[in-house]
Amino acid sequence: MKMSKFFAWLAIAVGVTYFFVPLLGTFEFSLRMRRGEYSLDAYGSVFSDVQFQQTFGFSMLMALFTIAFGMLLVVPTAYWVRLRLPQMRPFVEFVTLMPLVIPAIVIVFGYLRLYNSSSYIPFTGSTFGTNILLVMSYITLSLPYMYRSVDTAMRTIDVRTLTEAAEILGAKWPTILFKCIFPNVMSGVLSGAFITFAIVIGEFTMAALLNRPAFGPYLQLVGANKAYEPSALAIIAFAITWLSMGLIQLVSRFGKLTQSRP
Amino acid sequence: MPFLALANIKKSFGQTQVVHDFNMAIEKGEFISFLGPSGCGKTTILRMIAGFEQPSGGTIHINGKDQTRLKPNQRNIGMVFQAYALFPNMTVFDNVAFGLKVAGQPKAEIETRVKEMLKLIHLEHLADRYPYQMSGGQQQRVALARALAPKPQVLLLDEPLSALDAKIRVSLREEIRQIQRQLGITTVFVTHDQEEALSISDRIVVMNAGRADQIGTPSDIYNRPTTRFVASFVGTLNIIEATIVDPAAGTVMIGDQTIALRESIADKTGGETISLALRPEAGSLSESAKGDTALTGKVVSANFLGSVVRTRIAVGKNTVSFDMFNSPDLVMPAPDEVVTLRFSAGDLLVIRD
Ligand SMILES: Nc1ncnc2c1ncn2[C@@H]1O[C@H](COP(=O)(O)OP(=O)(O)OP(=O)(O)O)[C@@H](O)[C@H]1O
Ligand SMILES: [Mg+2]
Numbered sequence: 001m002k003m004s005k006f007f008a009w010l011a012i013a014v015g016v017t018y019f020f021v022p023l024l025g026t027f028e029f030s031l032r033m034r035r036g037e038y039s040l041d042a043y044g045s046v047f048s049d050v051q052f053q054q055t056f057g058f059s060m061l062m063a064l065f066t067i068a069f070g071m072l073l074v075v076p077t078a079y080w081v082r083l084r085l086p087q088m089r090p091f092v093e094f095v096t097l098m099p100l101v102i103p104a105i106v107i108v109f110g111y112l113r114l115y116n117s118s119s120y121i122p123f124t125g126s127t128f129g130t131n132i133l134l135v136m137s138y139i140t141l142s143l144p145y146m147y148r149s150v151d152t153a154m155r156t157i158d159v160r161t162l163t164e165a166a167e168i169l170g171a172k173w174p175t176i177l178f179k180c181i182f183p184n185v186m187s188g189v190l191s192g193a194f195i196t197f198a199i200v201i202g203e204f205t206m207a208a209l210l211n212r213p214a215f216g217p218y219l220q221l222v223g224a225n226k227a228y229e230p231s232a233l234a235i236i237a238f239a240i241t242w243l244s245m246g247l248i249q250l251v252s253r254f255g256k257l258t259q260s261r262p
Numbered sequence: 263m264p265f266l267a268l269a270n271i272k273k274s275f276g277q278t279q280v281v282h283d284f285n286m287a288i289e290k291g292e293f294i295s296f297l298g299p300s301g302c303g304k305t306t307i308l309r310m311i312a313g314f315e316q317p318s319g320g321t322i323h324i325n326g327k328d329q330t331r332l333k334p335n336q337r338n339i340g341m342v343f344q345a346y347a348l349f350p351n352m353t354v355f356d357n358v359a360f361g362l363k364v365a366g367q368p369k370a371e372i373e374t375r376v377k378e379m380l381k382l383i384h385l386e387h388l389a390d391r392y393p394y395q396m397s398g399g400q401q402q403r404v405a406l407a408r409a410l411a412p413k414p415q416v417l418l419l420d421e422p423l424s425a426l427d428a429k430i431r432v433s434l435r436e437e438i439r440q441i442q443r444q445l446g447i448t449t450v451f452v453t454h455d456q457e458e459a460l461s462i463s464d465r466i467v468v469m470n471a472g473r474a475d476q477i478g479t480p481s482d483i484y485n486r487p488t489t490r491f492v493a494s495f496v497g498t499l500n501i502i503e504a505t506i507v508d509p510a511a512g513t514v515m516i517g518d519q520t521i522a523l524r525e526s527i528a529d530k531t532g533g534e535t536i537s538l539a540l541r542p543e544a545g546s547l548s549e550s551a552k553g554d555t556a557l558t559g560k561v562v563s564a565n566f567l568g569s570v571v572r573t574r575i576a577v578g579k580n581t582v583s584f585d586m587f588n589s590p591d592l593v594m595p596a597p598d599e600v601v602t603l604r605f606s607a608g609d610l611l612v613i614r615d
Contacts, residue, residue, distance in 0.1 A: 158345060165347040167334045168312055169361035169412065183351035 023238065030231035042232035049229075051218060059207075059215035062131070063200035066138040067193045073139065074146045075189065079181055082151075082159045096147040099140050104205040107137060112209070130210050137206045142199050146192040153188025157181075190251040194244035201240055263326055265290040265448050266311070266416055271320035273306055273472075280306055281472045284320070291446040293439065295459035298469030299495065304452045308418050311450065313337050324415050340409030340447075342419040346401040348393040354380070354404050355389040361412035379407040382441060399430040406438065410445065417442070417449045423458065435462050456496050460484060468492045485541075490613050493539045500540045501613070502580045506530050514538070517578020521555050524607040537613040542572065544609035545584035547595065553604035557582070561595045575601060 033041040046052055081092050099107070115123035115133055123129040159181065166176045182189070207214035219237070223230040264287035273281040281303045288294050296304040309315045311322060313334035322329045329337055348357050358379050362372045380386045383403040393401055402422055409417060419438070423431040439462040442449050453459050459466050460480040468475045468483060470491045476483060487493035494501060504514040509530045512523040516538075523538075530536060546553070559575035559582065570585040573595050584603060586592065595601055 157350060158347065161343055161345060161347040162349065164312075164314055164334070165341070165343060165349070165408075166360070167314075168337075168339055168341045169408070170335045170338070170364045171360075172335060175364060180349050180351075184349070186351075 023235075026231045026234050030228055030235055033228040042228040043236075046222075046229050046232050046236065055213050055215045055218035056201075058213055059201050059203075062135055062138060062214065063197045065135045066142060066200050067196050069135065070139040070142060070146050070196060071150075071189055071193070074143070074150050074192070075182060075185065076177065078147060078151045078154055079159060079177065082154055083163060093147070096143045098143075100144050104137075104141065104203075105209070107140060108206050108209045111137060124210070130212060134206060134210050134212055134214075137210075138196075138200050138203065141203065141206070142192075142196040145195040145199070149188040149192035149195070150185055151188075153185035154181075157184045187251050191248040194248045194251075198241045198244040202237055263323075264288055265292075265325055266450075267321075267323040268307070268311070269321050269323075271307065271310060271322070272318045273303070273310060273315065274318045279318075279472065281310075281317075284472075284474060286467060286474065286477070288448060288450070290448055293442055293449045293451065293462065293464045295451045295453055295463040295466045296469055297453060297456060297459040297466050297496070299454060302469045303472040304454075304469055305420055308420050308450060308452050311416070312339055312341055312418055338412070338415050340412070340414035340417045342402070342405050342409050342417070342422045344421045344424055346393070346398070346405050346425075348401055348405055348408070350393055352392075353389065354385065354391050354393075354396075357393070357404055358407045358411050360408060365412060375411055379411045382410075382444075383407045383437075398426050399434055402426065402434065403437070406441070410441075410447070415448065417447050419449070419451045421452055421454070423453075424455075431458070438462070460496070468496060470495075486611065487539065488614070490537060493611070493613055498542055498583060500542065500580075500582045500584075502538045502540060502577070502582060502610075504536055504538050506532050506534045506536060508532060516557065516580065517559075519557060519577070521557070521610075522607060523610055523612065525610070525612050527612060539611040539613055540582065540584075540605065540609060542583045542585045545582075545603045545605040546586065547573075547601050547603060553606045555607045555610070556602050556604045558600060558602045561597050561599045561601055563597060564595045566594070573601075575603060577603075 030042045031038040031040070033039060033045070077092065081089055111133060112124065113119075115121050115129075117125035123133040162180055162184070163176055166180045171180070201215055202219070203214070204216035204220060208217045208220070219230075219233055222233060266286075266288040268284055268286040271281055271284040272279065284303075284307060286294075296307065298304055306315060310317050313329070313332055313336075317330065320330075324337070324339075349360065352360070355376055358376045359372050362375055367375075376389075377386065380389055383406060385400060385403060385407070388396065388400065393404070396404070402425075405422075422438070423435055426434065435458055438451075451459075451463065460483070463480055465477060465479055466483045467477050468491070470489075475489050476487065476492045478486075483492060483496050487496060487499065490501065493499045502516060504516045506527060507513040507515050507520055509528050509532060512525070512527055513520055514523060514527075514536065527536065557575075557577050559577035562574040562576050562581060564571060564573045566588070567585075569588055571588055571592060571594060572583055572585050574581050574583045576582075582603065
């Protein structure tokens, strides 16, 4: 009993050391831009960089579109599968998991072949078209996370009976979906959204190969050319991710609170 | 023309037919219960009335209009589900208002109607609560108010009380019945609890394997079951096997005892085996008991159940149960004691399947 407790703590200690020592080192390094004392100069330099603002803004925008259109795709799909096609669930789950298995670089080369400027659907022929393609590729990448979180939220409500209750009261499907189902899976939608946000902000491959000015390629550029700023950026990126995670926790706890008792 | 008419309703899921030629005529304002064991098709019929399932054959008319092909949201039916199914994201007020909002009623009217409904279920003070802040009984009353708010033509309830505990089940079923009478709404109530069905229904449909075995008033169903299934499912009727001695005289033999029946069995032949039904409250052990018929048997067991004592005696190959009202001076029969059960011959029913 005591022994197993000791090993449990040991495992935790090893884990914490493994994760936090490099992070602490990076953080410490990012504070050393000014010679001989700690300062936030590196952060100041990062935040005042016009390119940082532009690329971060661009990635934010892409993330918002990804979340909006991704959810419009995922929520009705998850709903429909639960309601009418339960036998299709394993298949749909398999499809949503594909992006985890297929490397992003394969996907993006596929895109470039299919949608290049001399193809039938020349998305890459214009900036706007490329942005659309980028959002679609982000939706693909975040599909596993969005679908899972929405589907899990749907499991906690009785989708079928709620739908029938609304239907017999005279509601048509847009009302059912947006008034009766959507608000009850909001916790899942939000946690999916935050994960998506974290993924899109840091994504490199798609943006780089589609040649869009996103935050990921900017991170790489700075990392290759500067000394202290990359560490500051790494810490900032971590902070964003953690903020997203914290918000997920908050949202799911709130979600649990409002669930109806069985 | 009845208000709600189900004619030759059939339903198959794939190869298995779960409802066979179901016919039912329900008058306006009637309270009908579907009673039957699990899996006999009660929910399936209710869902066909609601429009959630399409019958494989037959028609459904409400108030003279054919509903068979209409979608659930075109039928104007109220439904209460076993698991309440309140919208978790809406307050009690918004839940009850939902059907009215969907119908596009003006705000002021919605407010009046919702208040009226909440008053009916005595929950005016909880209008701002969310479903998760209420007990099961309260949630089910809100579900009832929500179903009734848009003034539906028919109210359907699918085992609305089975998720609640015994005390609330009894008080809520009475409340449902009282509200139903007050509004005069045609109601179909599904249950597998015979006491529930007997206590609140105008008429009961006893269902067995996708068919209606018997349709009748609670007293009909209980006192004059027409099939063996109804006799055994409703109440704790004794089924006694007897051999006919003389069809013309109406005498039968149970074990080695011969008794005379009041009901005519002249259509049967001597030596044939028939089933007789006897309600447990029809018999008595007392010497002074009225009754022209007696059966002697050995006591198998005697159980104290509170207000009654249930005794089982062996008569030939049959075990017959009967109940005696408890009183302080009641002597409990002892096992293996030989006793004589007296009852009226009129209480013995011949079961003709
Ligand atoms: N969607 C379906 N697909 C296939 N079979 C079904 C379906 N719905 C019901 N059944 C079958 O139809 C039969 C009747 O089911 P139904 O739900 O109507 O029973 P019930 O009388 O309501 O039972 P309970 O008291 O358990 O609720 C059952 O054998 C059930 O397995
Ligand atoms: Mg059922």
